[in-house]
Amino acid sequence: MSIEEIDPRQVRERLARGARFIDVREEHERAGGQAEGSLGIARAELEAEPALHLPDREVEVVLICQRGARSLAAARALSAQGYARLASVAGGTSRWLEEGLPAFEPVLDEDRRDFNERYSRHLLLPEVGAAGQRRLERARVLLIGAGGLGSPSAYYLVAAGVGRLRIVDDDVVDRSNLQRQILHGEARIDLPKVDSAQATLSALNPRTRIEPVRERVTAANVDALMQDVDVVLDGADNFPVRYLLNDACIRHGKPLVYGAVQRFEGQASVFDAGRHRGRCPCYRCLFPEPPSPEFAPNCAEAGVLGVVPGIVGLVQAAEVLKLLLGIGDTLAGRLLHFDALAMRFRETRLRADPDCPLCAPGRPFPGYIDYQRFCAGGS
Template sequence: MEPAAELTRDEVARYSRHLIIPDVGMTGQRRLKNAKVLVMGAGGLGSPTLLYLAAAGVGTIGIVDFDVVDTSNLQRQIIHGVHDVGRLKTESARDRIREINPFVDVRLHNQRLEPGDAVELFAQYDLILDGTDNFSTRYLVNDAAILAGKPYVWGSIFRFEGQVSVFWEGAPDGRGINYRDLYPQAPPPGLVPSCSEGGVLGILCASIGSIMGTEAIKLICGIGEPLLGRLMVYDALDMTYRTVRIRKDPAGEPVTGLIDYDAFCGVVTDEAAAAAAGSTLTPEEVDAALHSAEPPALVDVREPVEFEINRIDGAQLIPKDDIVSGRALGDLPHDRPIVLYCKTGIRSAEALAALKKAGFADATHMQGGIVAWAARVDPAMPVY
């Protein structure tokens, strides 16, 4: 990063603890001042990263997010507060950054990242940080960064574990590597649960987000050895850090354009989509069926810890994996129709495909899961 003009008197006072580090100094701080960094998401990983990049003196920070602050975010998304619930995350994050460092130029991109404008957006920045939580966006960020010629820092979290790496296809000295070298193909739909389904220890975001911010500062200032070609894995329960070498995939195809990433990654398997076609009920239809003269058997396919949080009265708990593996097929009723539900409708669709294949022709599942049930049938139900 080329250094910016000289620091002002106020900036010298603010960044004095950086300026007395020989590897940073005045030149490094001027590089930070001149840097333009785009952060994907103002959520769990974006929150600490944004706070520390702003405090460090990154001159321009862009934020891409289309979501609003929800109460469930506050357990880990520390850039937001109670008074921000219902606000756009970008606006909430901007206001917090301004409280930390008024010298930062914050640019808001209140949008979902789409293939149509991703490369053009990335071209406006020097460095990208990706803390998104779904595979379709991760592949899109990777490919757009390659086409825009930008390095990016990637982070991921789940339950008690986090991962961080640096990807830069155009890195000097033939060290170029990208996300597809680590994951040539997206995992099968439903195999890797999202944080909203599997959970995440809130404080883990601080550990991984701070590492992402550290890597960004190293890249901007040109100091240290970045995680380029290395995957850092952190296990909070064991309190261990380890790094794994990532090598260029010799069979990898060059990225020449952007694709339909939802189709590439999939939300549910083809089998689940086919099973759900014509066998999907709305929450209202399920409610009516449960109050009819011949109610169906209601099966909750979530995990036991989720069943403890909330449930629909009369539901039987049989986790999806027990249905898909066939272990629980003998526990299902055969004398009446079965209605499956999960949190959002994805896992129940996968379980439905297994039931159809096993001969439960009249089985159905509930659209939108228990989240939709709480919103449309039982507003007093706690949600998570």
């Protein structure tokens, strides 16, 4: 069936004879101005349950969107469901406003207005939209470390609208941190990092609930820290915590977003063996044993260019958002290397170790070990 396209000035005539006039844009789009006489019903909602909004299939229906494409597609969908008298406004709301036709701004409560304004650029993305943004608001992320990797990650996760961020760090702010740990400032030297992070992030987005936990991550508390979270972001700076997080994520079936930096280089990956045994590798598949300390000095010993953890931390934040939204291809099964001096990224494919002591299919969880001793070369 061919759908009739009409000029905006023809709508009033259709309304006078009893037509239903529906704006199929999303709520955040309608907030900028809606054609007078129209009822706002998002296209997906209208197409999912048309009889709820249009019980009479013989009624004349006029649809409008931003420029005319979505309303035309919605009209075709309604036609396929038995509606016969359909029209789409050519040029949509943009043309309506250009021609000076009467419009109004829908009345929204403060929470909905804040949501629409704050996340307007996300809401324009079909891969996110209102449903995806609400999913982010329901999400809970565990962030280990409020330092070089955790700072940029936390900034962008909170800005993106993650609903709850549990930050675990037992350290205090030191002046040497400020070259890269951008959550903190001069006035917060000697304050707990988690308290400094909470102050910064709450000021950025009060919609996100920040849970500061001033503790060192150990085998004694890691299970409690994992409770009710969807994704774990590893911003730690030492091997014992990385191995512990890997093992705990396998035990609890949580994806682990990994990052590490040194000097002018960094790397990132996603270890999702807890949910995909035998298909996705874990951290132990990559590093069955920790490198000796002389081959893996930390940033305090080897130094780090301040922007490197910023870049790697943003990669981690992007991976967390993709996992929460269920979009794109994550770094699971891939190790991303970044070299700042060459300004080059390269990728290494990772495979699950069928004999991995932690993530091999069918292998029961062996329990936590003494990770300090393990990383020091003990048995």
